[in-house]
Amino acid sequence: MIVAEIKSLEDLKRMLEGYKQVLTVGCGGCTSVCLAGGQKEVNDLNTKLMLTAKEEGATLETKGFTVERQCEPQFVAELDRLVGSCDAILSMGCGAGVQFLAERYPDIPVFPALNSLFVGINKDVGWYEERCQCCGDCVLDQTGGICPRTMCAKGLLNGPCGGPQDGHCEVDKDTPCAWVQIYERLKKQGRLDNMLEVRPAREWEGQVQGSVVLDAYKHRYTKNDE
Amino acid sequence: MKSGSNLERVLTEGKFAVTGELGPPRSADPEAVREKLQYLKGMVDAVNITDNQTAVARMASIAASAIVVQEGMEPNYQLVCRDRNRIAMQADILGASALGIRDMLCLSGDHQVFGGDPKSKKVYDIDSIQLIALVKKMRDEGKFLNGDDIDVPPKMFIGAAANPFADPFEFRVYRLAKKVQAGADFVQTQCIYNMVRFREWVKQAVDMGLTEKVYIFAGVTPMKSLGMARYMKNNVPGMDVPDWVIDRLKGVEKKKAASEGIAICCEQIEEFKEMQGVAGVHIMAIEWEKRVPQICEQANLLPRPTF
Numbered sequence: 146m147i148v149a150e151i152k153s154l155e156d157l158k159r160m161l162e163g164y165k166q167v168l169t170v171g172c173g174g175c176t177s178v179c180l181a182g183g184q185k186e187v188n189d190l191n192t193k194l195m196l197t198a199k200e201e202g203a204t205l206e207t208k209g210f211t212v213e214r215q216c217e218p219q220f221v222a223e224l225d226r227l228v229g230s231c232d233a234i235l236s237m238g239c240g241a242g243v244q245f246l247a248e249r250y251p252d253i254p255v256f257p258a259l260n261s262l263f264v265g266i267n268k269d270v271g272w273y274e275e276r277c278q279c280c281g282d283c284v285l286d287q288t289g290g291i292c293p294r295t296m297c298a299k300g301l302l303n304g305p306c307g308g309p310q311d312g313h314c315e316v317d318k319d320t321p322c323a324w325v326q327i328y329e330r331l332k333k334q335g336r337l338d339n340m341l342e343v344r345p346a347r348e349w350e351g352q353v354q355g356s357v358v359l360d361a362y363k364h365r366y367t368k369n370d371e
Numbered sequence: 372m373k374s375g376s377n378l379e380r381v382l383t384e385g386k387f388a389v390t391g392e393l394g395p396p397r398s399a400d401p402e403a404v405r406e407k408l409q410y411l412k413g414m415v416d417a418v419n420i421t422d423n424q425t426a427v428a429r430m431a432s433i434a435a436s437a438i439v440v441q442e443g444m445e446p447n448y449q450l451v452c453r454d455r456n457r458i459a460m461q462a463d464i465l466g467a468s469a470l471g472i473r474d475m476l477c478l479s480g481d482h483q484v485f486g487g488d489p490k491s492k493k494v495y496d497i498d499s500i501q502l503i504a505l506v507k508k509m510r511d512e513g514k515f516l517n518g519d520d521i522d523v524p525p526k527m528f529i530g531a532a533a534n535p536f537a538d539p540f541e542f543r544v545y546r547l548a549k550k551v552q553a554g555a556d557f558v559q560t561q562c563i564y565n566m567v568r569f570r571e572w573v574k575q576a577v578d579m580g581l582t583e584k585v586y587i588f589a590g591v592t593p594m595k596s597l598g599m600a601r602y603m604k605n606n607v608p609g610m611d612v613p614d615w616v617i618d619r620l621k622g623v624e625k626k627k628a629a630s631e632g633i634a635i636c637c638e639q640i641e642e643f644k645e646m647q648g649v650a651g652v653h654i655m656a657i658e659w660e661k662r663v664p665q666i667c668e669q670a671n672l673l674p675r676p677t678f
Binding site: 310317 | 496534
């Protein structure tokens with residue numbers, strides 16, 4: 146999932162300064178799962194914003210609504226009936242959700258309530274860790290299921306560097322060295338030969354904005370000039 | 372000859388080689404480079420010029436290397452993967468060769484969280500092993516990484532680093548093998564204090580036939596004081612300082628600690644000279660360049676060969 150965290154109240158107040166009717170939109174997808182932008186967080190945030198406005202003598206009305214996923218057009222369409230009365234939208238989705246709302250409602254300012262952090266896993270309740278950088282060229286088959294691009298501080302393909310000591314990364318004593326972990330796991334699986342080949346410089350995908358159209362749907366979106 | 376550098380000649384003639392190190396200043400002053408350099412003249416066969424070491428912005432290693440060339444000495448130009456993508460690196464390799472630089476050291480680089488700009492964006496477009504392969508391809512095939520032709524290829528004697536003391540120890544010699552496979556001509560090690568482990572690592576390299584393909588420089592850093600030894604032991608990543616080093620420095624009066632540090636360093640060098648598989652010594656006298664002549668003298672490394 147995409148892991149995000151809420152911005153500071155100060156940041157949000159600065160964004161919303163001067164707006165009087167704010168629609169706060171939650172997302173039932175990733176940001177709900179990581180307890181940053183679901184229905185509960187929408188309610189909490191609106192309460193906080195109202196209280197602060199009241200303390201400061203400002204006028205603010207808030208509405209809250211959580212869609213199933215902010216990255217799907219049919220779910221976002223549910224907001225059409227709500228946006229008419231608001232002068233700003235505060236999205237509690239990831240950066241993609243914010244932009245998708247902004248794209249649908251170009252006449253209304255859409256603000257991000259969250260900072261999107263990474264693609265990660267739920268290690269335990271309220272504990273999330275990054276695992277994937279969506280690099281477009283997965284090497285996990287050769288690295289024991291541990292991503293060197295994400296988990297190595299230098300993103301090395303031919304690690305480990307000269308830094309690891311007692312199994313931890315040179316940047317931080319609490320961070321395990323990804324390449325030491327890869328080594329240990331491959332050793333356990335009898336696949337250390339994967340560590341011996343020199344991996345060539347990679348061709349980086351994703352250097353321009355990504356877009357994928359599945360083959361089966363290409364006819365829908367491609368103009369046929371013939 | 373691959374690059375025709377002084378270092379390459381010393382090594383191919385079978386002489387025990389010596390390299391030194393010079394950290395460029397945090398200023399635009401060329402005299403700061405020349406000043407440090409004067410202590411190294413006639414003492415070493417080439418001088419490593421560090422590239423924004425410890426991730427702190429300094430005078431560019433290529434510029435400081437060019438000053439070294441102007442001064443009639445040989446730089447070993449260091450280039451790290453942290454700050455440049457392949458476009459900038461290939462440009463710098465061509466530029467370095469055009470400036471008369473003939474030795475270079477390919478490094479990953481200290482992570483930027485150590486330095487003065489921990490929130491700068493890291494690059495690591497390619498890693499140190501891929502950089503070695505890149506320089507080799509440019510030099511030997513006359514091609515850029517993407518396969519385009521280079522009219523006049525760069526001439527470089529290709530160096531790499533090795534840390535025999537990092538984890539996992541049993542993989543370290545294989546990592547050396549990868550660097551050799553990628554095209555390293557010489558390798559300089561991290562500062563050695565743990566002689567037991569170093570002997571074992573070199574023996575592995577000899578047994579695997581690697582020392583027939585690559586020249587290994589044993590890295591040394593003389594301890595200036597007991598405080599420095601303790602700091603290196605506890606705070607510097609990838610450093611293995613055994614207790615005997617601390618004990619020897621503890622065993623002398625404070626004002627004699629520096630001499631004791633140099634004595635330890637020279638004893639190590641004497642052993643390296645006799646050690647099978649070791650082709651030279653890399654003296655990293657950090658901000659202590661003025662003691663290099665004393666070390667070279669005391670370790671019987673002088674005079675340096677001339678051609």
